[in-house]
Amino acid sequence: MDIRKIDDTISVAPQISVDDVAEAARLGFKTLVANRPDHEEPGQPSMADIEAAAKEQGLEWVYMPVESGNITDEDVDRFAPMIRDAAKPVLAFCRSGTRCTVLWALSAARSNPAQEIFTKARNAGYDISGLAPRMAQQAQNKG
Structure with missing residues (x-):
């Protein structure tokens, strides 16, 4: 299992197996999110x-x-409160971890500086710099 920590509240991973779930629990994750x-x-x-x-x-x-390559504002609207209210830490997974990272970044842009988000994503192995315009748009949506 290739777990990539974004911060103390969320990590992302490529597709996990049924057997990986016990390992995630052993590692202390409280919530498992499938995107x-x-x-x-x-x-x-x-x-x-x-x-x-x-x-x-x-x-x-x-x-x-969430459909790969087609993350909508509605997807972000659903993800933001879920991630805020979920028992932490969260492990979110998709095919490669990118979709989870994008969802996190767009929701985090509503309350965090873009540079901080870019840095956390880059440290986890994801280059999301192309999201800058959408993150700026999300920063206007403080909901």
């Missing part, structure tokens, strides 16, 4: 199986599928 739709590609684990494993391990489970 990947079921059946996005052949052979990916079913979200129902990962959800069952999460509940078995006592983790909160959030299934918030």
Whole structure:
């Protein structure tokens, strides 16, 4: 499992397996967030199986599928309160971790300086500099 820590509240990862859920719980994660739709590609684990494993391990489970390359403002509107209110730390996953990072960055832009967000993402291995215009737009939405 390739866990990439963004900060003390959230880490992201590429697709996890059912077996990875126990490791996530052992590492202290409290909430597991799936930002990947079921059946996005052949052979990916079913979200129902990962959800069952999460509940078995006592983790909160959030299934918030987002289409890769098409993150809408509505997606950010759903992600922002979820991540704010979730039991921490959170482990969010998708195919590569990028979609989770983008969702986090756009929601964080509503209350944090862009440079801080870029730095945290870069330290986790994600270059989100192309999001600057959307982050500036989100900074206007303090909701």
